[in-house]
Amino acid sequence: MAAGVEWHGFFSSILVAFLFLFEYGNVTIFSGYCYLCAVLAVRDGEGSDCLPRSSGGVVSETTACNRVYVKFFRMKNTFFSRLAPKESKFYPLLEQLSETLVKAAETLVSSLPKSTPEEREETYRKIKDLEHEGDKLSQKILDELSSTFITPFDREDIHDLASSLDDVIDGINSCAERISLYNPRPISNSGRTIGDLIRQGANCLNKAVHELERFRDKPKTLRECCVELHDIENQADIVYALFIKQLFEEEKDAIEIIKIKDIMETLEETTDAVDHVGKLLANLIVKYA
Amino acid sequence: MAAGVEWHGFFSSILVAFLFLFEYGNVTIFSGYCYLCAVLAVRDGEGSDCLPRSSGGVVSETTACNRVYVKFFRMKNTFFSRLAPKESKFYPLLEQLSETLVKAAETLVSSLPKSTPEEREETYRKIKDLEHEGDKLSQKILDELSSTFITPFDREDIHDLASSLDDVIDGINSCAERISLYNPRPISNSGRTIGDLIRQGANCLNKAVHELERFRDKPKTLRECCVELHDIENQADIVYALFIKQLFEEEKDAIEIIKIKDIMETLEETTDAVDHVGKLLANLIVKYA
Amino acid sequence: MAAGVEWHGFFSSILVAFLFLFEYGNVTIFSGYCYLCAVLAVRDGEGSDCLPRSSGGVVSETTACNRVYVKFFRMKNTFFSRLAPKESKFYPLLEQLSETLVKAAETLVSSLPKSTPEEREETYRKIKDLEHEGDKLSQKILDELSSTFITPFDREDIHDLASSLDDVIDGINSCAERISLYNPRPISNSGRTIGDLIRQGANCLNKAVHELERFRDKPKTLRECCVELHDIENQADIVYALFIKQLFEEEKDAIEIIKIKDIMETLEETTDAVDHVGKLLANLIVKYA
Numbered sequence: 028m029a030a031g032v033e034w035h036g037f038f039s040s041i042l043v044a045f046l047f048l049f050e051y052g053n054v055t056i057f058s059g060y061c062y063l064c065a066v067l068a069v070r071d072g073e074g075s076d077c078l079p080r081s082s083g084g085v086v087s088e089t090t091a092c093n094r095v096y097v098k099f100f101r102m103k104n105t106f107f108s109r110l111a112p113k114e115s116k117f118y119p120l121l122e123q124l125s126e127t128l129v130k131a132a133e134t135l136v137s138s139l140p141k142s143t144p145e146e147r148e149e150t151y152r153k154i155k156d157l158e159h160e161g162d163k164l165s166q167k168i169l170d171e172l173s174s175t176f177i178t179p180f181d182r183e184d185i186h187d188l189a190s191s192l193d194d195v196i197d198g199i200n201s202c203a204e205r206i207s208l209y210n211p212r213p214i215s216n217s218g219r220t221i222g223d224l225i226r227q228g229a230n231c232l233n234k235a236v237h238e239l240e241r242f243r244d245k246p247k248t249l250r251e252c253c254v255e256l257h258d259i260e261n262q263a264d265i266v267y268a269l270f271i272k273q274l275f276e277e278e279k280d281a282i283e284i285i286k287i288k289d290i291m292e293t294l295e296e297t298t299d300a301v302d303h304v305g306k307l308l309a310n311l312i313v314k315y316a
Numbered sequence: 317m318a319a320g321v322e323w324h325g326f327f328s329s330i331l332v333a334f335l336f337l338f339e340y341g342n343v344t345i346f347s348g349y350c351y352l353c354a355v356l357a358v359r360d361g362e363g364s365d366c367l368p369r370s371s372g373g374v375v376s377e378t379t380a381c382n383r384v385y386v387k388f389f390r391m392k393n394t395f396f397s398r399l400a401p402k403e404s405k406f407y408p409l410l411e412q413l414s415e416t417l418v419k420a421a422e423t424l425v426s427s428l429p430k431s432t433p434e435e436r437e438e439t440y441r442k443i444k445d446l447e448h449e450g451d452k453l454s455q456k457i458l459d460e461l462s463s464t465f466i467t468p469f470d471r472e473d474i475h476d477l478a479s480s481l482d483d484v485i486d487g488i489n490s491c492a493e494r495i496s497l498y499n500p501r502p503i504s505n506s507g508r509t510i511g512d513l514i515r516q517g518a519n520c521l522n523k524a525v526h527e528l529e530r531f532r533d534k535p536k537t538l539r540e541c542c543v544e545l546h547d548i549e550n551q552a553d554i555v556y557a558l559f560i561k562q563l564f565e566e567e568k569d570a571i572e573i574i575k576i577k578d579i580m581e582t583l584e585e586t587t588d589a590v591d592h593v594g595k596l597l598a599n600l601i602v603k604y605a
Numbered sequence: 606m607a608a609g610v611e612w613h614g615f616f617s618s619i620l621v622a623f624l625f626l627f628e629y630g631n632v633t634i635f636s637g638y639c640y641l642c643a644v645l646a647v648r649d650g651e652g653s654d655c656l657p658r659s660s661g662g663v664v665s666e667t668t669a670c671n672r673v674y675v676k677f678f679r680m681k682n683t684f685f686s687r688l689a690p691k692e693s694k695f696y697p698l699l700e701q702l703s704e705t706l707v708k709a710a711e712t713l714v715s716s717l718p719k720s721t722p723e724e725r726e727e728t729y730r731k732i733k734d735l736e737h738e739g740d741k742l743s744q745k746i747l748d749e750l751s752s753t754f755i756t757p758f759d760r761e762d763i764h765d766l767a768s769s770l771d772d773v774i775d776g777i778n779s780c781a782e783r784i785s786l787y788n789p790r791p792i793s794n795s796g797r798t799i800g801d802l803i804r805q806g807a808n809c810l811n812k813a814v815h816e817l818e819r820f821r822d823k824p825k826t827l828r829e830c831c832v833e834l835h836d837i838e839n840q841a842d843i844v845y846a847l848f849i850k851q852l853f854e855e856e857k858d859a860i861e862i863i864k865i866k867d868i869m870e871t872l873e874e875t876t877d878a879v880d881h882v883g884k885l886l887a888n889l890i891v892k893y894a
Contacts, residue, residue, distance in 0.1 A: 166595075169599060169602075170602050173599065173602045174602070204557070208557055208560045208561050208564070209560070209564050210561075210564065210565075268782070268786055271786045271787070272786050272788075275787050275788065275860070276788075281570035281571075281859035281860050281863065282564070282568075282570050282859075285570065285573060285574065285577070285863065288863070310747060310751065313747075313748050313751045313752070314751045458891075459891050462891045462892045463891070493846070497846055497849045497850050497853070498849070498853050499850075499853065499854075570859035570860075571853070571857070571862060574859065574862060574866070575853070
């Protein structure tokens with residue numbers, strides 16, 4: 028007995044510590060325990076089915092315990108393959124998402140000078156398709172998060188980054204939707220300027236996302252992107268404020284004011300969404316670089 | 317000494333692992349340590365008051381440590397009773413919340429054909445009461461989360477589910493409030509159609525919440541609910557877009573446009589809130605089923 | 606060997622438990638392991654460079670492991686100084702934030718009777734400066750959270766508190782911005798009443814934030830603040846509803862309705878933001894007091 032206990036202590040320390048090193052999510056800690064059980068059981072000649080027995084007395088349908096237990100078995104086959112450091116699936120997915128964003132922003136900018144209802148509706152349809160693509164990609168990232176062992180950043184950070192990139196695409200979609208539904212007079216120069224700023228922001232975000240794999244060692248490029256993103260939002264603020272002030276001074280058609288104010292607000296909010304991603308990226312630098 | 321150390325290793329491994337199995341929240345880990353201390357102290361004939369002494373040197377008003385320490389003593393008496401798997405309080409609370417939602421949706425739908433200020437105000441009062449009920453229920457769920465040891469899902473999942481169900485009720489409340497305050501012309505057929513979709517969504521959500529206890533084994537019904545919820549939102553989008561397009565083409569009274577546009581937007585946003593709960597439920601399936 | 610293993614078990618149990626006691630963040634757990642490694646290595650005469658070797662086989666650019674590894678070395682020098690319980694930086698930062706909020710609320714209230722475009726623009730400029738100050742303070746709190754070992758509350762709680770205080774300042778900024786850009790007729794008595802409620806809420810929040818260091822022992826004052834904050838929101842709701850009802854009954858200028866409705870909504874939403882902080886504070890009481 029004494030010798031077994033000694034070995035137990037040895038295995039538990041080494042293995043729990045080893046697994047903390049890889050991941051520190053709940054599942055890993057538990058998996059570490061399971062792995063430890065298995066090792067000890069094999070050592071004691073009990074076979075590999077030790078887990079159900081050792082935790083049998085406490086497993087119950089309604090406890091969290093059972094969930095992890097089930098999860099363990101779902102993960103079992105890929106346990107060792109997952110432990111091996113490997114190319115992350117998150118970078119390519121995030122890059123696809125930011126490229127979808129660039130496409131949406133370019134479609135919006137190229138449509139702003141157009142003023143027939145048909146052209147506006149066509150733009151909206153194109154951007155809506157891109158928005159669906161963005162939804163699928165960010166859902167894919169969430170699903171990956173739920174089933175992946177090792178993530179390159181904390182789970183919440185990847186989650187927030189994907190959602191906030193998706194929010195920018197949603198903002199662009201809302202702009203195109205409003206222009207198509209309200210069918211206002213031709214979009215003003217201020218509107219086009221904010222459209223250009225959104226495109227500039229989208230390109231900057233795309234560049235930033237492609238930096239994610241590198242920024243831990245060389246945070247300079249990412250840091251510059253964050254500054255640029257914040258600058259874009261400030262410029263959009265100024266353009267928007269001047270335009271709205273002028274609109275209420277000069278425009279006397281209330282219905283046109285309703286349309287234009289709503290569209291300009293949506294454009295301006297989209298640059299806020301751009302800046303929000305910039306803030307998340309800046310936090311990543313503080314946290315990891 | 318050597319024998320003591322051996323046993324210490326044995327107890328620490330077994331107990332920490334055992335408690336990881338049940339819950340992996342911070343409190344549990346600490347409680348595991350406390351329990352371990354107690355066991356060792358009893359073994360060493362030191363009595364059960366070992367905790368204050370063993371952690372005495374590091375307890376300080378301003379550290380997190382103290383908080384856990386206090387929490388431990390609050391939990392102490394129910395420690396073992398809490399470990400025993402038991403009926404969760406979360407399912408009945410969530411079910412009450414989704415039933416409140418159904419009532420609110422039905423009140424809204426039955427009021428949409430009514431057009432006198434008095435009837436509209438009465439509807440708003442009824443729905444406001446239901447909204448307060450929803451607030452209380454979701455607050456109760458949050459309080460349970462703060463004080464419960466074992467939760468059937470991750471804490472954030474329950475938190476998000478309760479808040480997002482509450483958001484749907486808030487959306488219905490905002491619709492009724494706007495109709496009562498703005499007192500617009502009779503609600504259009506499009507508005508009533510979206511109202512029907514909200515009621516359909518509320519019933520579907522209620523069904524989904526009643527599936528939560530079962531879906532780990534049989535996720536089919538919950539999966540169908542998620543598809544239906546997403547479908548509802550898509551239908552509402554189409555009805556809303558057609559209506560707004562027509563509104564700006566035909567209505568020439570700017571004040572009426574302000575009223576109707578705001579009400580229709582709020583109705584449409586409520587179906588977005590319905591779809592948002594659907595996405596959370598879909599994530600639960602990925603995570604736990 | 607046997608003796609070494611014994612000691613390993615002893616050190617691992619003591620140290621892991623000791624560190625759990627202080628903090629239960631991921632970094633600490635890992636740091637606990639590193640510290641343990643170091644102790645064991647020193648004991649075995651291997652020098653203090655044991656970490657790279659012991660984890661060398663698994664460190665990889667793309668794994669989370671590396672991040673923690675890097676983080677550990679960044680933290681190394683301050684490891685022991687950080688363990689010592691010390692005065693938190695969070696309380697003074699949160700207090701500065703709530704004092705900025707009070708200043709912003711007072712600037713808004715004192716400006717509401719003013720009605721020339723110049724005065725309104727000047728108020729907006731002042732409040733915008735305070736809003737920038739609030740942004741900097743809440744960013745500073747986030748940066749502290751990323752780099753601090755021991756926090757007086759759970760990280761998310763501090764994060765949510767700082768963001769939601771900042772949201773109130775943002776709301777006040779939006780009110781001032783709209784008044785300056787739209788330049789409506791003089792603000793009504795209802796608008797000034799809601800302004801007073803916002804100032805009252807800001808003072809109450811400032812008082813509540815100054816209670817954070819004390820409320821674990823004496824939660825009474827904080828509890829009273831939460832009740833007051835909720836009451837403020839209810840009062841604002843009633844004032845707002847009456848005003849909007851009257852506005853649509855009496856005002857016939859659509860453009861003025863657009864302006865006034867938007868400003869009053871923003872004022873009312875700011876009291877919602879005040880109430881939201883109140884709810885977070887109430888949750889803190891449930892969790893920690």
